[in-house]
Amino acid sequence: MPKIKSSRTKRAPEGFDDIEPTLREFQTKMKDAENDPHEGKRKIEALWPIFRLHHQRSRYVYELYYKREAISKELYEYLLKQGYADANLIAKWKKAGYEKVCCLRCIQPKDTNFGTTCVCRVPRDKLEDGKVIECIHCGCRGCSSGSGASAGSAASRKGKPAAKSDDA
Amino acid sequence: MAQIKADPNKVSWEESAFPILCETCLGDNPYLRMTKQSQAKACKVCERPFTVFRWCPGVGMRFKKTEICQTCSKVKNVCQTCLLDLEFGLPVQVRDTALGLEDNAPRSEVNKEYFAQNMDAHFQSTENGLGSGGFGKAESAGREMLKKLQRTEPYYKRNRQHICSFFVKGNCTRGAECPYRHEMPLEGELKNQNLKDRYYGTNDPVARKILAGPKAGGGGRQFTPPDDKTITSLFITGLTDAVQEKDLKGFFYVFGELKSVVIARKNNCAFINFATRAGAELAFEKAGGGINLEGAALRVSWAKSRPVGAKSEQQKAGPTPGAVMDALQAGPPPPPGSNSKVAYPSQDPTYQGSTSKYR
Numbered sequence: 313m314p315k316i317k318s319s320r321t322k323r324a325p326e327g328f329d330d331i332e333p334t335l336r337e338f339q340t341k342m343k344d345a346e347n348d349p350h351e352g353k354r355k356i357e358a359l360w361p362i363f364r365l366h367h368q369r370s371r372y373v374y375e376l377y378y379k380r381e382a383i384s385k386e387l388y389e390y391l392l393k394q395g396y397a398d399a400n401l402i403a404k405w406k407k408a409g410y411e412k413v414c415c416l417r418c419i420q421p422k423d424t425n426f427g428t429t430c431v432c433r434v435p436r437d438k439l440e441d442g443k444v445i446e447c448i449h450c451g452c453r454g455c456s457s458g459s460g461a462s463a464g465s466a467a468s469r470k471g472k473p474a475a476k477s478d479d480a
Numbered sequence: 481m482a483q484i485k486a487d488p489n490k491v492s493w494e495e496s497a498f499p500i501l502c503e504t505c506l507g508d509n510p511y512l513r514m515t516k517q518s519q520a521k522a523c524k525v526c527e528r529p530f531t532v533f534r535w536c537p538g539v540g541m542r543f544k545k546t547e548i549c550q551t552c553s554k555v556k557n558v559c560q561t562c563l564l565d566l567e568f569g570l571p572v573q574v575r576d577t578a579l580g581l582e583d584n585a586p587r588s589e590v591n592k593e594y595f596a597q598n599m600d601a602h603f604q605s606t607e608n609g610l611g612s613g614g615f616g617k618a619e620s621a622g623r624e625m626l627k628k629l630q631r632t633e634p635y636y637k638r639n640r641q642h643i644c645s646f647f648v649k650g651n652c653t654r655g656a657e658c659p660y661r662h663e664m665p666l667e668g669e670l671k672n673q674n675l676k677d678r679y680y681g682t683n684d685p686v687a688r689k690i691l692a693g694p695k696a697g698g699g700g701r702q703f704t705p706p707d708d709k710t711i712t713s714l715f716i717t718g719l720t721d722a723v724q725e726k727d728l729k730g731f732f733y734v735f736g737e738l739k740s741v742v743i744a745r746k747n748n749c750a751f752i753n754f755a756t757r758a759g760a761e762l763a764f765e766k767a768g769g770g771i772n773l774e775g776a777a778l779r780v781s782w783a784k785s786r787p788v789g790a791k792s793e794q795q796k797a798g799p800t801p802g803a804v805m806d807a808l809q810a811g812p813p814p815p816p817g818s819n820s821k822v823a824y825p826s827q828d829p830t831y832q833g834s835t836s837k838y839r
Contacts, residue, residue, distance in 0.1 A: 425515050440539060444656040 325387040331376065335396055338369045356448045363415050363450035366398060373397035374405055414452035432456075493519055499533040499546050502559035502566055504634040507537025523549035525679050526596040527589075533560075541639040547675065551600050555585060556679065562638065563678050568630040571678060573687030578622035578629075583681055628779070629690060632718075632748070705761055706782050712739070712760045713783035714767075716750040719743065720776040727773050728752060735763035751783055 345361040373396055377388040392399045404410045404419065413419055418430035432447035435456040439445065446453055495518055506512060512535055520532035530549035537544055546560040553560045556572055565575045576583060586595045644660035646652035652662065665671055669685040677683045716728070728741050732752050736759015743750040754760040760782075767780045 426513055446657045 325384060325390050327383050327387050328390070331383070334372065335369070338365065338372070341365055342369075357451065360451035363417075367401070367414055367450070370397040370401050371405075374402045378406075409457050411457045412455040414447070414455040415450040417449040418447055418452060418455070494528070494530045494549050494551065495519075496531045496550050499531075500550055500553045500560045500566070501546075502562060502564060502569060502634075504564075504569065504636060504638055505537060505544055505559055505561045506535075507541060507639055508634070508636060509536075509538045512537075523547075523552055524675050525549070525552040526592050528593065528596060537639040538636065540641075541636070542641045544639060548679065549596075551596050551603065552679070554603050555596075555599050556681075558679070563675065568626045569635075570626060570629055570690065571684050571687040572681035573678075573684040574629065574690050575626060576681045577687070577691060578626050579619045580622065585680060587680070705764065706784070709757055711783060712754045712757050714752045714754070714760060714764060715781050715783040716752060717748065717779045717781075718777055719745075719748040719750055720774070721745075722774040723776050723778070724774075731767075731771065731773060732763055735759050735766065 342362070342365050345365055348361065350358050373388070373391050376383045377385075383391075391397055392402075398416075401413070401416055404413045404416070410419070414432060417423065418432055421427045421429055424430075430447045430449055430452070431445050432450075432452035432455050434445075434454070435458045436454055437458075439454075444453065497516075499514075514533050514535040517532050517534075519529035521530065522528065523530045525548045528549060528551075530546070532545050534543055534545040536542075544561050548558075548560055548563065550560065556563075557566050558564060558572060559566055564571060568575060575581070586592050641659060641661045643665050644652050644654075644658055644662055646654075647658070647660070647662045648665060652658055652660075670689065673685060678686075681687070714732075725741050725743055728743070728750060729738060732738060732741075732754075735754070737755040738759075739753040739755045741750060741752055752760075752763070754763065764780065764782065771778050771780060
């Protein structure tokens with residue numbers, strides 16, 4: 313949604329009304345996450361809910377356009393332009409091996425000591441058996457492509473809103 | 481090597497290219513990656529800035545870093561991380577007691593710094609620390625004792641994660657994700673350890689335990705024939721894989737008829753069960769000081785009688801419980817993960833290749 317609505321603001325493309333309630337719900341959730349107190353959380357945990365919601369919302373838009381083909385290209389571009397989805401993250405999802413990437417920080421090797429990616433990118437079978445990991449950037453528990461259904465991204469594992477998959 | 485500023489009045493800042501570490505602290509991974517940060521922290525002994533190295537010593541271990549500066553490490557010939565002697569892997573107090581070394585390192589703030597700078601200059605000119613200096617003949621007995629006390633292989637359990645302090649209080653909310661160990665800490669004297677005491681070799685509970693333990697001659701192991709006349713077994717420790725059952729049999733049958741020889745490979749120990757008490761006594765008389773078989777220095781002591789009760793029935797087949805405890809102290813268990821098939825992801829060439837682009 314445009315930050316400021318005026319008489320000159322362009323109208324949203326066709327079909328926006330159908331998905332607006334869901335996007336609004338995401339928006340309120342994001343607001344809640346932003347205003348959440350940090351007490352009792354670890355330093356690194358503070359931003360996890362933000363990353364998680366950001367991933368969820370982008371994923372929602374991505375699936376609407378690329379997977380279910382429920383929205384028009386025009387509307388999709390409108391959503392990207394208005395910041396409802398992260399174009400850079402979606403660009404990664406289109407690449408082989410990056411289908412489930414949790415966030416962009418986790419695949420940025422320049423940020424690590426040994427030029428590696430985040431631990432959540434390690435396939436489940438390469439990890440120690442029974443080891444549960446939570447990456448420090450976004451709290452992802454594993455988002456490698458090869459791990460199958462058992463290793464979805466953080467968003468798909470932790471309380472995805474039930475309403476999301478059904479509308480539009 | 482450490483580079484020290486020329487001006488003697490300036491506080492010297494250490495700059496080193498490689499840490500001084502023991503085998504255990506480095507871990508079992510031959511492809512170790514380390515980070516280096518110059519003057520990152522204050523040495524926990526002399527409080528001067530020093531180069532901190534940080535690495536992970538293997539799968540499932542915690543990240544370790546150097547804790548004291550190289551000068552302090554060289555003064556005592558200890559590992560920069562675990563503060564155990566580099567040659568023997570024993571606490572400073574144990575080594576100093578055995579070798580009769582005097583602790584003359586100053587404790588007061590100013591004197592400490594002066595001492596550290598003097599030592600720096602000394603190491604600059606001579607290039608050797610305490611360990612490489614020659615030991616007199618008087619110390620050879622002490623060195624023998626230290627050799628008996630030291631571990632035969634690295635003790636990697638020391639590198640495990642710390643115990644979760646929240647779990648101990650009963651309110652860890654992280655559950656399975658918690659990287660710290662969910663165990664209760666050991667009670668007793670051993671939990672009150674402190675880095676400075678360990679470094680200076682004063683009031684170190686671990687050292688006290690080792691010095692009072694069986695191998696240092698502080699009691700515990702039976703060296704006099706036990707009063708219980710039914711005991712006809714000798715307990716052998718320090719076994720290596722080279723020592724076979726026939727070697728033991730070949731050595732001990734001359735003293736009397738053998739009932740059986742039981743070898744516990746896992747604990748590097750064995751039991752020689754004689755048919756008669758006289759045989760066992762004769763064997764202990766001849767071999768009690770230790771024997772040498774196939775290049776392994778074996779230590780011989782009397783086995784202990786089994787406690788009477790339900791427990792002894794369960795363990796009928798195995799060695800006596802007391803003896804097992806002795807054996808556990810004698811040799812550490814194999815390192816965790818040493819038998820696993822894929823030890824390190826970094827041994828995988830594709831893994832290495834994937835990162836090279838960004839270096």
